[in-house]
Amino acid sequence: MDTAAPPKESLAAWAHRRLFSTWFDRIVTLVFGAGVAWVLWQVLGWAFLGAVWSAPNSDACAGASGACWAVIEARGRLILFGLYPAEEHWRSALACLAVMVTMGLSCWPLFWHVKRLAALWVAGFGLFLVLMRGGVAGLAPVTAEQWGGLSLTLFIFCGVVVAGMPMAVGLALARRSKLPVVRGCAGGLIDVVRSLPLLTLLFTAAVVVPLLVPGWLQGDKLVRVVLAYALFFACYQAEILRAGLQSVHEGQGEAAAALGLSPAQRVFLIELPQAFRNTLPSTINQVVITFKETSIVTIIGFFEVMASGNAALGSGDWGRAFIEVYVFLGLIYFVFVFGLSRYGAWLEARMRRGQRH
Secondary structure, three states: OOOOOOOOOOHHHHHHHHHOOOHHHHHHHHHHHHHHHHHHHHHHHHHHHOOEOOOOOHHHHOOOOOOEOHHHHHHHHHHHHOOOOHHHHHHHHHHHHHHHHHHHHHOOHHHOOHHHHHHHHHHHHHHHHHHHHOOOOOOOOOOHHHOEHHHHHHHHHHHHHHHHHHHHHHHHHHHOOOOHHHHHHHHHHHHHHHOOOHHHHHHHHHHHHHHHOOHHHHOOHHHHHHHHHHHHHHHHHHHHHHHHHHOOOHHHHHHHHHOOOOHHHHHHHHHHHHHHHHOHHHHHHHHHHHHHHHHHHHHHOOEEHHHHHHHHHOOOOOHHHHHHHHHHHHHHHHHHHHHHHHHHHHHHHHHHHHHHO
16 A cells, blocks of 8 residues: 655744754754854954955054955965976966866766776876976976975875775785785785884885985885875775675675686676775775875975965964964865765765665
């Protein structure tokens, strides 16, 4: 027998039932609402009504009642591009745009294929490197030591995830190997790396490695740091994937074997996709943490966006506007982290819908 769906509750009815149904609820709602309105009015007055948006120097902000957003106009380039040559800032901006477009297209289901994703990232990341490094097509060469700001943050983040995810898959599969030597080596590496602070690995890659290996093996300092960070990311992500692989029912592999699939096809076509789906929330969380922790490279001498923001405060007597600079930096991190979180939630909902059909 068909049952009729319950009538949809209006917003006014919901508010009366949940917020004003009793005298106590009414008092709490009114007091809380008044407090929120007061805070919003204060924020509005500081951020917009009393703010100084443009000024030749910080003296214009001395008597202002609101924020000194003029610091963003005066030092915005330093925050976004770091030590990159001023006349070449357009290259750094285009490089950031190229890698952000690549990240956005990677989220589009049309590109969810290994070959398409590989081609997309080779093109997008290749364009990023050409623009940033120069030395070709008439572009002046710029060394990695001069990179900074948002472009350096994006390079480290993308480099860590792109290099670290295949390493994580390899380590997770190695830990499930039937060969004790392979399983033991993978487990030992994961245990050692996870027991070390991230800063120790980065310091080793930046400072200790050049003391131990000949010059022709040292490579670029930034590349060494990204690879060390990728190994750190891979060891944590490998454990997440291993848990996902263990959650796949054995019958899935047996059914795939009965259909004639090879062991490699069973792993990469049947088990790994399900493992990624089962561990999607943890994977998104690990990626979000990685993006935020890119700021730690400032300790070994790289001017990523947070370090560039601190440098902006130390020039031109703009130190009094430190709140505005940190709010601006926080907005940059929020845009990327919130975008990643929302995309993860959308992806999870899409997969749940796929399971029901």
